[in-house]
Amino acid sequence: MNKPVLIVGGGPAGLSAAHALAAAGQRVTLVEKVDRLGGAPILSGYAKLVPSHEWARDAIGGMVDRVVGNPLVDVRLGTTIDAFAGDPGRFSARLKSGETIEAGATILATGFTHFDSVNKPEWGFGTYPDVVTTVQVEQMLSSGAGVRCPSDGRAPDRVAILLCVGSRDRQIGREWCSKICCTVSANIAMEIREALPKCNVYIYYMDIRTFGLYEGAYYWESQETHKVKYVKARIAEVTSDGKRLLVKGEDTLVKRPISIPFDMVVHAIGMDPNVDNMTLSAIFDVRLNKYGYVDKGSAYASLGHTSRPGVFVAGAATGPETIDDSIAQGQAAAIAALNLTNGAVREAAE
Numbered sequence: 001m002n003k004p005v006l007i008v009g010g011g012p013a014g015l016s017a018a019h020a021l022a023a024a025g026q027r028v029t030l031v032e033k034v035d036r037l038g039g040a041p042i043l044s045g046y047a048k049l050v051p052s053h054e055w056a057r058d059a060i061g062g063m064v065d066r067v068v069g070n071p072l073v074d075v076r077l078g079t080t081i082d083a084f085a086g087d088p089g090r091f092s093a094r095l096k097s098g099e100t101i102e103a104g105a106t107i108l109a110t111g112f113t114h115f116d117s118v119n120k121p122e123w124g125f126g127t128y129p130d131v132v133t134t135v136q137v138e139q140m141l142s143s144g145a146g147v148r149c150p151s152d153g154r155a156p157d158r159v160a161i162l163l164c165v166g167s168r169d170r171q172i173g174r175e176w177c178s179k180i181c182c183t184v185s186a187n188i189a190m191e192i193r194e195a196l197p198k199c200n201v202y203i204y205y206m207d208i209r210t211f212g213l214y215e216g217a218y219y220w221e222s223q224e225t226h227k228v229k230y231v232k233a234r235i236a237e238v239t240s241d242g243k244r245l246l247v248k249g250e251d252t253l254v255k256r257p258i259s260i261p262f263d264m265v266v267h268a269i270g271m272d273p274n275v276d277n278m279t280l281s282a283i284f285d286v287r288l289n290k291y292g293y294v295d296k297g298s299a300y301a302s303l304g305h306t307s308r309p310g311v312f313v314a315g316a317a318t319g320p321e322t323i324d325d326s327i328a329q330g331q332a333a334a335i336a337a338l339n340l341t342n343g344a345v346r347e348a349a350e
């Protein structure tokens with residue numbers, strides 16, 4: 001019998017790999033460091049997802065249920081791998097608890113870490129309670145509490161969403177685009193307008209990257225149907241006049257300084273490399289790229305390969321990714337891992 005495939009990380013990428021492998025009759029050991037599966041959409045309480053408009057708890061919750069209920073998947077929660085050795089077809093991994101497990105192949109699906117807005121102090125997060133992140137707004141929406149100013153619980157009349165917080169910012173060492181935050185922000189803006197029709201929502205941007213088909217469904221839809229206003233600007237700082245927050249900077253279309261009052265300011269935070277990546281790189285002996293994400297092998301011939309044969313990677317562990325691409329990459333890595341474990345069985349039989 002072939003050895004199980006070890007999957008590290010139980011977010012959308014890891015869940016899709018586990019499901020694909022189990023559907024092919026392959027045993028899986030799924031190791032997740034927190035005590036719950038689902039990855040960022042579940043652990044961070046996202047609301048309705050882009051582009052399906054399904055609640056994250058239903059869409060990703062369904063992925064969790066089909067894996068948890070599968071007898072071929074051995075789920076280990078609240079633990080990590082602290083040692084890893086061997087060759088393709090014959091790996092052994094030690095869990096934090098001291099237990100050793102065998103694996104024919106491994107898939108790293110360890111995802112990303114949300115940018116911490118305290119690293120952008122001039123934009124007011126941590127200083128003013130009504131400066132929040134997109135994750136906090138997602139949580140307000142998914143909890144059913146509605147979008148409210150944390151300082152006093154009032155419904156905001158004016159909301160500013162600042163794009164590219166912790167992305168495309170060389171000053172703080174993050175030059176990548178986080179890919180999905182323009183679209184997520186347009187979606188959030190529309191949700192706020194639907195829930196609070198009197199609330200004015202402004203999106204401050206450098207460029208808008210509602211890529212592919214999202215341009216129509218989010219960028220144009222948010223302006224034409226929901227009257228969300230877009231302002232091309234360079235934001236310098238977020239302060240307060242004692243009553244309201246002030247977004248200050250330059251409107252880069254008309255080249256004039258701006259200082260605009262708001263009740264709530266939302267940081268559209270980006271996707272940092274997982275804070276565990278240095279440790280994961282050392283334990284699994286895989287290379288990281290210059291930004292700190294897990295380095296991919298060839299882009300075309302070997303999707304999902306890392307610098308170490310037999311160790312594959314999928315999803316936001318490789319860089320900012322959407323959920324649907326993370327799921328697709330999980331399935332691609334599953335096929336690569338399956339080839340390896342089946343190949344090891346064939347070799348043993350010959």
Ligand SMILES: Cc1cc2nc3c(=O)[nH]c(=O)nc-3n(C[C@H](O)[C@H](O)[C@H](O)COP(=O)(O)OP(=O)(O)OC[C@H]3O[C@@H](n4cnc5c(N)ncnc54)[C@H](O)[C@@H]3O)c2cc1C
Pocket residue numbers: 008009010011012013014031032033034037038039040041043046048049050051079080081109110111112113114134135138180184269270271274276280314315316317321322323324326
């Ligand atoms: C505010 C916001 C909203 C978003 N909304 C959308 C949306 O609507 N639609 C969309 O397509 N995308 C959205 N995204 C992107 C989405 O979050 C990612 O595409 C998705 O979470 C990537 O899935 P993943 O499985 O690769 O990683 P993750 O979701 O990060 O899951 C990784 C898992 O691995 C675990 N893990 C990490 N390190 C270890 C370790 N050392 N050992 C064991 N386990 C570990 C983590 O606990 C986690 O469970 C959004 C992103 C942000 C920031």
Ligand code: SF4
Pocket residue numbers: 163164165167168176177178179180181182183207208209268270
């Ligand atoms: S997707 Fe949009 S908000 Fe996110 S980093 Fe790219 S340009 Fe900025």
